[in-house]
Amino acid sequence: MEATARIRPQRGAELELRVESLAYGGAGVARLDGYVVFVTGAFPGDRVRARVTRGRRAYAEARAEELLEPGPDRVPPVADHPGAPWQELRYERQLEAKQGQVEDALRRIGRLEGFALEPIVPAEQTWRYRNKLEYSFGRDDSGQLVCGFHAPGRFDVIEPLDDCRLASEPGNAARDRVLAWCRDEGLPAYDRREHTGLLRNLVVREGRRTGQLHVRLITSPGDLRADALAAEAGADGVWWTRTESMGETTAGGETELVAGAAHLEEELAGLRLRISPEAFFQTNTEMAERLYGLAGEYADLRGFERVFDLYCGIGTVGLTLAPRAAALFGLEIVESAVADAIENARRNEVDNASFYAGDVRLALRELVARAGRPEVLVVDPPRAGLSKKVVRRIVEAAPRRIVYVSCNPTTLAPNAAQLAEAGWALRRVRPVDMFPQTPHIECVALLERAGS
Secondary structure: OHHHHHHOOOOOOEEEEEEEEEOOOOOEEEEEOOEEEEEEOOOOOOEEEEEEEEEOOOEEEEEEEEEEEOOOOEOOOOOOOOOOOOOOEOHHHHHHHHHHHHHHHHHHHOOOOOOEEOOOEOOOOOOOOOOEEEEEEEEOOOOOEEEEEEOOOOOOOEEEOOOOOOOOHHHHHHHHHHHHHHHHHOOOEOEOOOOEOOEEEEEEEEOOOOOOEEEEEEEOOOOOOHHHHHHHHOOOEEEEEEOOOOOOOOOOOEEEEEEEOOOEEEEEOOEEEEEOOOOOOOOOHHHHHHHHHHHHHHHOOOOOOEEEEEOOOOOHHHHHHHHHOOEEEEEEOOHHHHHHHHHHHHHOOOOOEEEEEOOHHHHHHHHHHHHOOOOEEEEOOOOOOOOHHHHHHHHHHOOOEEEEEEOOHHHHHHHHHHHHHOOEEEEEEEEEOOOOOOOOOEEEEEEEEOOO
16 A cells, blocks of 8 residues: 555646556556556557556546657547547447446446347548537637637637547538628637627538538527527527526527428438427437337347336437337436327328326336336436436336336446346347447347246
């Protein structure tokens, strides 16, 4: 313990480190006489000079400030913004890292064995794949209004960009038009330290298969010429959200349609879908199709099953499964998303699907009482995973098969372990690369009740 205390560097210390591997979340892992240092901005094989930002008893966090020697998997950067933190890591190595991190989480955190970890599904497009981008307004050093992403580790500094390589060309053009209009109007950016100013965020959303484009401007309470904005934005739908929130969020507040269509239209897996401005929809349309196809494969429906779809959003997963099920029941807490799901079922002539608004923790038991126990249960929770109470409700529902769509293997792992303890076995897991150039990992897991 005394040796560790001597090794532990203080905040601000400069270290020369060789990075060995990647941790979940994207930081490089280096060691200083056995003491672990997580280094942002560094990849395996890199030798870097790093500055410590936080020191703890068991590990330190640091940021790479100088690349002394590149590792074998480094490639030249393409995007000039911080939204693609893994862009300097060879794509094949990105896939290897994500596959390894899913396995590590399940075995180390979940202490799970005996499952088949199937090869990661690579992305169809490694750039310009996102159908939704959330930008922030700020000021550059000269005081000019900019629209871009937060600088790494800074809540109050916005890095401007000319071309977001994660977005399509039409999406970039829409952002540029809105920014130009805001500059012409002389609108002030929101100051995140002083909590003054107007312009906070801009959301640009695109129907990849329909070509439709929606923009949503998020501001503090105040005035602007909304009709003039709509005329300049060149979008199929323009929304304005006013919020008093102190935090950086595009959710909540009062949202009004300024001009155009109230819903974005998109096509996926043969379905025509409508999406409300704040409803969740996977941000990579092409890979969402692969993800939901994998969920359908794991569900292995034969036509007689009662299927529950928890955290169903606008009904996308459930509606791809419904044609092969006897009945589908979706549960979602966001009422506007439930309205979308009901409308999406109607417009796609899916007559065996029902959707309900409710908190899964409270409403699942009632849904079982109303609809009966499910043979198959699909769950697509937020990054925090399932609470212990939701896990208990799923155990009570006693589905034969659980298909878990996860955006965070470190929360999938403990949830899968809880279900394994209750009598389900983890059978198959497959990662899907929804977000190239970033450390984010999506995967689908299949759990089956013992004896099934």
